Structure formats: structure tokens, C-alpha cells
Amino acid sequence: MSESAPAGKPHLKLPAYGKALLNARRLGEHPPVVHVIYGEEWGRGERCGEGCDGATHPRLAVKPSEFQPWTIDWRVVTGCLVAVFDSREDCFNGGKRFYEMVGEIGRFAGPVHIYRWQETGRAGGVSTTGYGLAFCASVVAAQVARANGAWPGWWPIETERLNGERRERWFRLTAARHEPVSAAA
């Protein structure tokens, strides 16, 4: 539960598919990466850049039409890299709700990567489309902070502190996982 969340909304609910992930984590299974699909329709080939075939990482989903700030219990993604799949391109269209959701996730997650539907290549004069990495939320927030002298409302300094610690921890753990076997011998 977030300390800076507005009072009077005590009933946080898990995002769609959150129960399965929560149960897995209670059993000690902590995925390095979790997908959060932001869209009315899910299953458009959401693959992240972390060695992903689309089914590698657990999936959560949020419908923009139903999303209300501070109503989702994001503790379920604590410490994980979260790949957010922005099906509506809200990330480049100033989507206020979208960024509010990203900021909420950032309070609990490790790195928060935004994927956007875009042209991924050309084959025979025809462009192919799919999800591609657009940006890392903390990097964009830091750019805004440098330009404006203040952290953006959707990613305040408190979020940056929380997220910064968890980002570092995520990279440490990931580096340990990828350590060559011979190095451990």
C-alpha cells in the first residue's frame, strides 16, 4: 500500500491475472520480468526484449477504459522488471492516465520499460509492425527533471528513490543469474 496514495480508497484490487502471479510469488517463484498490457484487447504478440517468446513472462493486464488511479495493488510486481505494452500509443500522445499507471508501477517495480506498437521492419516494400521498446520510464522521468528542475507529477522524487533502489537490486540479481557457470566454480 502506498503512503502517498490519496486517502479514502482502501480497496486496492489486483490487475487482471494478478492472482496467479501473487500465488506463484507466495510459493517463492519470483519472475525477473512481468508484462503489463495496457489495452482493451490483449494477446497481440507481446514480446519484450528480455529473452522473451511471448509466453516466457507472466502477464498482467489493465483496460484503459476501466483504469482509475490508485485502485490497483501493484505490490504483485515488486522488484520485477515490468514491460508495459502500450497498445494505444498513449505514451507518445500525452496519455495522463497511462503515465499515472506507469508511476504507480514504478513505486514497486524494478526497471519499467515501455513498449509501443510500431513499425519493426520492412519486407518486400511492406512494413511489418509489432511491439518495440520505446523507452525506460525512469530515464524519461530523469530527462523531464533535468529540463524542468522538478520530477514529473507521475514520477515524483519519492518514486525515483524507491524505484532507483529496486532498479539497482534488479540489475545486481540479473547479473548474478547470468554469471557464467565456470565463474562460480
Ligand SMILES: [Zn+2]
Ligand atoms: Zn517478456
